[in-house]
Amino acid sequence: MAKLEMKNLYYRYKGANKDVLKDVNCRFEGGQLNAIVGPSGSGKTTLLSIMAGLDKPTQGTITINNIDLNDLDLDEYRRDSVSMVFQAFQLFPLLTALENLSFPMEYKGMDKNQARERSKKILESLGIDGDKQFRYPSNLSGGEQQRVAIGRTLATGAKVILADEPTGNLNDENSYKIIDIFKRLAHEQGFCVIIVTHDMEIAEQSDNVWRIKDGTIEKIK
Numbered sequence: 374m375a376k377l378e379m380k381n382l383y384y385r386y387k388g389a390n391k392d393v394l395k396d397v398n399c400r401f402e403g404g405q406l407n408a409i410v411g412p413s414g415s416g417k418t419t420l421l422s423i424m425a426g427l428d429k430p431t432q433g434t435i436t437i438n439n440i441d442l443n444d445l446d447l448d449e450y451r452r453d454s455v456s457m458v459f460q461a462f463q464l465f466p467l468l469t470a471l472e473n474l475s476f477p478m479e480y481k482g483m484d485k486n487q488a489r490e491r492s493k494k495i496l497e498s499l500g501i502d503g504d505k506q507f508r509y510p511s512n513l514s515g516g517e518q519q520r521v522a523i524g525r526t527l528a529t530g531a532k533v534i535l536a537d538e539p540t541g542n543l544n545d546e547n548s549y550k551i552i553d554i555f556k557r558l559a560h561e562q563g564f565c566v567i568i569v570t571h572d573m574e575i576a577e578q579s580d581n582v583w584r585i586k587d588g589t590i591e592k593i594k
């Protein structure tokens with residue numbers, strides 16, 4: 374199972390005069406739902422960007438399965454090892470729900486029919502079935518759109534899911550559904566799920582909770 378680990382990690386934005394992340398040490402493992410909480414501006418999104426391979430730490434190391442990201446092809450890492458879910462879903466608006474999953478698979482070289490079949494199965498497992506698969510995102514509810522977005526991350530085959538405020542645009546009922554899906558993916562399929570959230574109730578449902586304050590991180594559950 375995937376393991377993402379940060380050791381003595383610091384980050385400072387170019388031109389800034391102070392570190393946004395300071396001596397961060399934490400480990401996230403497959404099979405568990407992890408939450409990162411903390412006030413606005415504390416460094417949560419910055420840490421997620423580093424884990425996504427979009428930014429490199431100024432100091433310290435980040436490893437996946439004990440391999441330093443510096444020793445990996447970062448394009449490959451971003452494509453195959455990690456996938457992201459966002460607050461605003463970020464689906465392709467001109468593609469149907471099904472195409473939102475199958476298009477990236479075809480782009481990576483999978484046969485068109487195979488990509489469609491695999492996409493259908495993934496969407497069905499997330500409760501997006503029947504005509505909903507053929508609708509454009511704008512004709513789906515927020516909760517349904519977020520489930521399609523989760524489906525898109527599953528379609529990549531990546532075992533680490535990074536979610537930035539994934540329930541931020543959803544009502545309570547849909548938020549719980551999404552967290553339940555993340556829980557099942559972690560507990561039943563071994564995904565390493567890391568969510569950034571402002572919502573302590575959501576965080577409390579996670580196996581592990583980390584709090585960032587002024588760039589330093591501590592495990593609170």
Ligand SMILES: Nc1ncnc2c1ncn2[C@@H]1O[C@H](COP(=O)(O)OP(=O)(O)OP(=O)(O)O)[C@@H](O)[C@H]1O
Binds near residue numbers: 387411412415418419
């Ligand atoms: N590109 C940038 N250049 C300089 N400073 C930045 C940049 N992006 C973010 N920051 C600063 O880094 C700090 C951490 O920002 P970050 O977005 O990681 O916080 P956050 O905890 O995700 O906040 P929020 O909950 O409001 O999204 C903030 O002080 C922010 O102003």
